[in-house]
Amino acid sequence: MTDSALMPPRSPLAMPVQALDRPFSDAAAPGAPIAARDTLRWRVLAFGPALLGTAALLWVMWGWFSAEGTSALEAGLTALICFNFFWICLSLSTALSGLVSMMGQGRPARLARPAPVSVALLVPIYNEVPWYVLGNACAMLEELRDGGGGHDYTLYVLSDTRDPAIAAQERASIAALRATVSPGLRIHYRRRAQNTDRKVGNIADWVRGWGGAHEAMLVLDADSLMTGRAIARLTDALARDPGAGLIQSFPQLIGAQSVFARAQQFANAIYGAALAEGLANWVGHEGNYWGHNAILRTRAFAASAGLPRLARRGGGSDLIMSHDFVEAGLMRRAGWGVRFLPRIRGSYEETPATLIDHVQRDRRWCQGNLQHLGLLRSRGFHAVSRFHLFHGAMGYLLSPLWFLLLLVWALIGNGREASVLTYFSDANPLMPTWPEMTETRHVLVLVLMYAVLLAPKLLGALAVPFSGLRYRDLGGPWRFAFSLLTEILLSVAYAPILMVQQMIAVLRALMGLQQGWDAQAREGGSYRLGTLARAHFVETISGLALLAGLVSGLVTLWLLPIAISLAAAIPLSAVSGLSLARLGLATMGTAEVFREPSVVQAARHYRAVLRRHLDADTGIAPAE
DSSP: OOTGGGSOOOOOOOOOBOOSSSOOOOTTOOOOOOOOHHHHHHHHHHHHHHHHHHHHHHHHHHHHHGGGOOOHHHHHHHHHHHHHHHHHHHHHHHHHHHHHHHHTOOOOOOOOOOOOOEEEEEEEESSOOHHHHHHHHHHHHHHHHHHSTTOEEEEEEEEOOOOHHHHHHHHHHHHHHHHHSOTTOEEEEEEOSSOTTHHHHHHHHHHHHHGGGOSEEEEOOTTOEEOHHHHHHHHHHHHHOTTEEEEEEOOEEOOOOBHHHHHHHHHHHHTHHHHHHHHHHHHTTBOOOOSSSEEEEHHHHHHHOBOOOEEOTTSOEEOOSSHHHHHHHHHHHTTOEEEEETTOOOEEEOOOSSHHHHHHHHHHHHHHHHHGGGGTTOTTOOHHHHHHHHHHHHHHHHHHHHHHHHHHHHHHTTSGGGOHHHHTTTTOTTSOOOOOOOHHHHHHHHHHHHHHHHHHHHHHHHHGGGTTOOGGGGTOHHHHHHHHHHHHHHHHHHHHHHHHHHHHHHHHHHTTOOOOOOOOOSSOOOOOHHHHHHHTHHHHHHHHHHHHHHHTTOSOGGGHHHHHHHHTHHHHHHHHTSBHHHHTOOOSOOHHHHSOOHHHHHHHHHHHHHHHHHHHTSOOOOOO
16 A cells, blocks of 8 residues: 555645744734733742842852952853853742642633544654554554544654665554554554655645644654543643644653663653743743644644744755744744643653763754754744743753853862962963852852752652642652652762763754754663763763862862762763663652553553564564
8 A cells, every 4th residue: 555545635734934034923813812910920930039049149249259359250250150040040930939839729620621623643753663653653542532522633644764664664553553443543644755854844744735634733752642631631722722823731751761761750750840830830822842742723833833944154054953942932923822731641751761862862952952042033033932942042051151160160179279270370470360269158159059959859849749649659758758869869960961961962063063863762772881981081081180189179079979970970871771670779650650551551552562463464573
């Protein structure tokens, strides 16, 4: 059967490319409402404390240095500390406002069922393991058959696969899937001859060819898995809000078995709830899009979110890599609301298994997010949409700034007498005088930084009873406390390594060394010592240099945890991929670990069925 026979009749929908140098308004949009009083209040509660806390730190540090006149170096150090401090303060105030909101939430009102909506479930794939992706899709379809809320759902598998062997497995899996699912469930498959513009082009190609047949489209990733209830609630929300163009769910991490992945999963489940609640409150109708597990109004997306290519210096053009942030900004610009509903549970995705796999994915995201800086001048974007673009870029640019701050702290040492730069001043009188940071000042600033970084984790732990979970869902109070301590220790160990790796990612992107957007290694793996050494060479050398400074008394002991982490980057990276089960550790369990959702069990069943079909019936060895 040809790919064309696996698609329904075409239903074209125009999707014009948007211009970024002039505003645009979609005539069909009812217009997203001006920020409500509640939204404005939440914005004050999120940004106000962050600004006040940063201003207070600035006042204290300026007082330290101003007694004898503030030098340019002292002013630069103060600016560097305060700029970094604002962003961690914003995370804290967002989590705190989220906790307040969760504590005050009442029972949700019972709403009448909206009119049925035709929804296309879009699964873009690129050289993925077919039986794995389609096993997830089968589980979702079967759940929707019984719990889809009366809406009409159609699955589209949109392949950009370049490997002919994998493409053959995709077709065989689609045939098996069609024979496996219950009667009446519609499954379509299309493989493009050319993967022009990657995922952006894949989705746009579907919109222009078949988008007119569906009022809404639910965009999924290859590793996405959603319960039927979560999909139905997203669809209901879109149906009830005619001004919403996009509604994003809060994806939770599942399936983590390794040390690093389980720590990420635990952090997402426990700390993410309060942060997500706070974020949803202050973004209002100016939310963001993370590229998957979100529902979009098809005609709104087609009319307002056609992405242009970016002109390149010296000729040519570049694809917008992190397209989701930009698409959200374009839809809000056109008059459509972009909302975030974090209380919808049952929206899942997976996370890389090892530190190296995480770093490889992060480099791709870094390349895309840094592009956002060049889009800040785009015409017509809402101020909050611009903040999302800026914040996405700052998530990576802060790492070089933190590394620079670490370097400054190391060079300052334990005071003027121990400062590395003034240590050689007698022999080199041209060396500038370094800012005088006494040990007491070191301690105050570092303790404050550590406390503000730790506070959102503690707030997340306090928010558990208000998030729909109970501590017994997480293994009981004592097991939860042990999991919390384990995750905090792991985050302290891996944070300096991730800081350096993000700094490297920024430099690679700025130097043009990070090119392309390859398929993600979803299963991860173990790596040889040589690979680990090459991957973590910079961290290891930096850590050993810090340890040498500590031993010689030139570097404050408060940097010891960072120095140990960086020096031990290679063994820590090796540990990241170890299985918790094989280590005999029952820790960092989430509610989904202790009580596996039925959709996860169903997905595992259907994956096994499709894999056996490929192995036995087609003679094609399943992709791994």
